[in-house]
Amino acid sequence: MIELAETYLGNITDNNSLSEQIKKALSQEQCLEVYLSQPDSGKGRIFTHSNCGNEIGIIKSRDWVLREGDVFQTEQNKFLLIHLQQKKIMVISFTEPVSDRPINLVHLGHVLGNHHWPIIIQGDKLYVQLAADEDVIEETILNFKIPGLRISYEWRSPWDQLTFSEQEHHHH
Template sequence: MTELAQTYLGNSIEDANLAEQIEQARNSGRFLEVCISQTDSYKGRIYAHTTSGVTVGIVKSRNWSLRDGDVLETEQGQLLLVHLQQQKVMVLYFTEPVSDYAIKLVHLGHVLGNHHWPIIVQDRQLYVELAIDAQVIESTIREFQIPGLQIDYELRSPFDHLDFSPQAHHHHDQ
C-alpha cells in the first residue's frame, strides 16, 4: 500500500519544534524517511521508497521545490522526513581567453537550451545539470571545439546545491 503525503508541515532544520515532533514520531513508529534526488524535488508528483521500504507518493505544487529537512504528513498521520541526495553537476570553465569564440559560445548556449539541459552561470563557470547521461552532454559540448574549454564534475551537497528550477523560490502553497 502506498502512503500519500501532501500536507507540508515545515522544515525540521529551521524549526526546532518540528524537529522535536520528528523525534517523537520516530520513537512512536509514526515516522517515515525518504531520500530523493534534487531533480525530483521540483516535481509536483514524486513516487519513491522510504528507507524502510514503504512506497510513498508525494503530491505538491510545482511552484516550489522540496528542501533537505522538509516534513510532510501522510494521509495515515505519519511524518515523512525528506532528505536530498548529493547533486552531481558538470562544470565548464576556460583556461584561455574566449573573446575570439563568442559566436561559438552563443551557439553552444543555444544548443544546450534547445536540448533543455539546464545551466547556471556562476563565478566565471558554467554549471550544467546532468538531466541525461553525462557522456551525451559532454560529447555535444566537445563538438564545438572551443580552445581552453575544460569539462569537469562536482558533487554538491543538498546545502550547497545549484537550483536549476525555473521556480527557484520556496512558496509552500498547495
C-alpha cells in the first residue's frame, strides 16, 4: 500500500517544535524517511521508497523544490522526513593561462549553452550541472582540445547549493 504525502508541515531547520516532534516520532517509528536525488526534489509527483521499504507518493506544487529536512504528513498520519542525496558536479579548471585562446572559451560557452547544460562560474572554475550523461558532457568539452583544460568532479551536500543558470534560448 502506498503512503501518500500531500500535507507539507515545514522544515526541521526552520521550526524547532517540528524538529522535536520528528525526533520523538523517529524514536517511536512513527516517521518515515526518504532519500531523494536533487533532480527529483523539483518534481510535482514523486514515487519513491522509504528507508524501511514502504512505497511513498509525494504530491506537491512544481513551483518549489524540496529541501533537506522538509516534513510532510502522510494520509496514514505518519511523518515523512525528506533527505536529499549528495550530487556530483563537474568542475572545469585550467592548468595554464588561456588568455591567448578567448575564441575557444567563447565557443565552449556557446556549446554548453546550446546543450542547455546549467553552469556557474566561481573564481577560476566553471561548474557544470550533470544534466546529461557525464561521459557525453566530458567528451563534448574535451573535443575543444583547449590546452591546460582539466575536468574533475566534486560531491556537493544538499546544504551546499550552487545556483546554476539555465540559458534561455529563443530560436527565430
